[in-house]
Amino acid sequence: MLVRLRNIILHVLGASFFALSCASQSLMAQSYPNRPINLVAPYSAGGDSDFSGRNLAAVATKYVNQPLIVQNIVGASGTIGSLKVRNAPPDGYMLLISRVGSQAIVPALDSKTPYKWSDFTFISLLDLNPMVCVVKSDSPYKNIKDLIQAIRSDPGKLNYATAGPGTSQHLSVEIMLNAANLPSSAATMIPYKSGGESSAALLGNQVDFVCNTMTTLAGQIKGGSMRGLMVSTPDRLKDYPEIPSSRELGLSQFEQATGWSGLFGPPGMPQEVVDKWTETLKKVAQDPSWEAGNKSAGAIPAIRSPSETELFVRQQVQLYEKLGTSLGLRK
Known part of the structure; x- marks a missing residue:
């Protein structure tokens, strides 16, 4: 009888604690932030992540009525900062x-990554x-066909710079070569x-070409020190009409x-908090300052x-798992 009574009391206390916990989370979400x-x-x-964070902070602050403070927590291909948020x-x-590097490429290629790609609360893509x-700009290769023909004619002679194996700069070239039926x-x-x-290596004549994000290379292209040969979009970018799209060049695979950049949170965020960000980002998406910030950096609001x-x-993780397997990069 005493045991049964104790179990009833524990059950009631447990239910009360759960109800109080849910109520507390709901109140927190209602007052957030x-x-x-x-x-x-x-x-x-x-x-790129720094740009995205500061562009978001500059616009969204007025909608959340609180400061948005960008912190650069770097190292280990973006995993140190990502892990800090995962554990917050x-x-x-x-x-x-x-x-893309820290949330798709690294988890897809390295089984020792200290988190899974899905270990976060997904809020939105940003750009x-x-x-x-x-x-x-003074390269003899005037267009992508010239470059591919030179690569095909003398395999292994031309070189390209990256931020290391398995980075987006490396894998984008691999995708380009594959689209051109080159090993x-x-x-x-x-x-x-x-x-x-x-x-800097390209500008110093140490390498023949580079593939990187438009956000990173926009200044050099606009300044005339680099010539764009192909962009990974279905159509030409309005601000760079001289650069052909990969689709029109018959290399649509390069669109991959x-x-x-996106906005993620730690696992288990209250739905009310996610909903508040969803509503906030709807306003951000309509804000001319958001559009102008992306335009200035060659980014596409998303x-x-x-x-x-x-x-x-x-889908991005699956893409890089497949690509990493074919290239022998997964570990």
């Missing part, structure tokens, strides 16, 4: 500016960063420590090579629903 929100950019200042309290006050293949060995990869160093974002990331 009531203090500054940290946006973790897992790559260095000046990079799910209260919506620390969010991740996710990137797409088309990949663009470039040469130095990986047709062009030689020269790894550097960062995308900035790879750009797209950089992107705000989507949480479910659409999760599906997009899943």
Whole structure:
């Protein structure tokens, strides 16, 4: 009898605690946000995640009525910053500016990544960063056909710079070569420590070409130091009408090579907090300042629903798992 009574009391107490916990989370969500929100950019200042975070912060602050503070927490191909958010309290006050590298490529290629691609609360995509293949402005290769013909004619002679094996710069070239029915060995990869160093290598005549995000290379293209040969979009970009799209060049497979940023949270975020961000981002998407910020950096606004974002990331992971397997990069 005493045992039964004890079990009844424990059950009632447990149910009460659960109800109080749910009520507490609901109240927290209703008052969210009531203090500054940290946006973790897992790559260095000046990079794509840094741009996306600061562009979002500049516009969304007026809609959430709280400061949005971008923190660059870098290292290990973006996994250090990503892991910090994955392990943060799910209260919506620390969010991740996710990137294709840290959220799709690294988990797809390295089984020792300290998180799975799905270990986050998906809030939205933010922007797409088309990949663009470039040469130095005085290069003899005037268009992508010239470059591919040179690669085909003398396999292994031409080289390209990347921020390392398995990065988006490397894999985008692999996709380009595959689209042109060329093996990986047709062009030689020269790894550097960062995308900035790879750009400097091209300008210093150390390599023949580079493929990187338009966000990263927009300044050099606009400034005339680099010539764009192909962009990974179905149509030409309005601000770069001189650069042909991969589709019109018959290399539509290159459209898969797209950089992107998103807004993710720790696992288990209350639905009310996610909903508040969904409503906020609908306003951001209509804000002229958001459009202008993306335009200035050659990025394409891409705000989507949480479910659409999760599906997009899943497809990206599957793409890089398949590509990594074919190239022997998975470990």
